[in-house]
Amino acid sequence: MDASVHSRSFRHAELHNTHGSGLAARQSTASNRLMIQGFEWYARKDEQHWKRLNGQLEKLSDIGVDMIWIPPASKAAANPSTGYDVYDLWDLGEFNQKGHVATSWGTKAELSALSANATAHGIRLLADGVLNQRAGADASKTCSAHKAWVDYEFPGRGTTYSSKKWSCNDFSAIDYDDITKQSAIWKIDGQNNAFAKDVSTGNGNYDYLTLGDVAYENPSVQEDVKAWGSWVTKQLNLGGFRLDAAKHMSKAFLNSWMSSVASSNSNMLFIAEYLTGDVSVVQSFVNGFSTAISVFDTPLQTKFHDFSTGAQTDMTSVLKNTWLASKPKQAVMYVNNHDTQIGQALEVLNVAGWFTPLAYALMLLRDTAGYPCLFYGDIYGVYDGSGSFTAPPHSTQIADLALARKYFAYGTQTDYFDDASTIGWTRQGDTDHPEGLAVIMTNAQNGDKTKRMNVGTQHAGEVWSSLFGGSGKVSIGSDGFATFVAGARTVNMYTRADASQRGDFDSWNISI
């Protein structure tokens, strides 16, 4: 437990004490953790995003966020760019390269300010480690049979931070031959730049994904990228890395890179992007790492998608065959991300409309060691490729689910996954968070659905009501049971009607 988490719990215990619950002498417990993906694919690339995020830290901290996954922070080949077309890892918006000092998100000074202010709010930054590919070479060069854009001189940075320049042997393959003027996957025959064998076996060998594929067999590449990992961690006081395109990179290199970064920085979180719907493939990927590694739970996200479209309907199975069910401590759950949003590569997996709050409730309110990740687009809205903005339809509800996670999702859980359309669970609360919580959701298309659930006899005689408004109140029986209600295709959640934290709900503001 880090100090910031501890201090938040302590403040919460103090708050209870002022309400006369006499908890000061009892053991403090950790708060529930929460991450947010701090961007969507089309977020405005006007070099103001670091400043915008900086202005949101209090709001995000208030709903329980303790980690922000920031977009790729290094200088990209293009501007505007989301940042996956990395030109120079060592340029965080500091040098005049590719026509700009700033990246599309802002300057290094603004990013450092965001990091410092985040730390002050108990929030760490998670960098997007885009290590698989490079783009935007300064010149082309003859490499074996091809004229390849592999010559990276970094004229604006020179040798500041790193003296490495890039050339033929630093890439296994490129996507364009300047002799034939043809786009294809062109293998570069050189030294220490073979395709790695320890990558996904998709497409035979899936080392190559896009652009200039970095040759991690090359010792000078390994050395430079390892040095960068430790450097950027110190520069930004990082809490960890998302490992972009992990299935397309040498696992042995990733393992040694993580060990190298972790050796000089404690409590680093590494989360792999490893796209597969198959839990056994995820398991086989994580086997053999010597540093703890988490994986975004694509099998769970795929389930959310299937339930949102009606491709699957038995709600009792919604969490089965997921990475979360298999290895919760290594699972990072998400509903949507910059790839599944409309207009992007995995749009076919977009979790749509009515099911979004249900998916968030499943992710946020259950007793699990998994780390949930909110999607920026779901609470701030999304732009599309032509620049028009769509407000998030469920942002207030999602922020309230996050608040319920922060305040009430603690203690003994009792599941009622006993009906194909209507499921629910209760949390009895714990020492620091005694209020308790009841959650009910249904995919039935008509009428209100009810479920009788037990919230614990310590709540007998209390009056509970929905955290989503409405006037209905329920009395908890002497046996701890009460009957809770959800409308068609909705989720509902209840706690004590007199809970002091209720004043914080229904107040999310999407402006950023």
Ligand SMILES: [Ca+2]
């Ligand atoms: Ca690769």
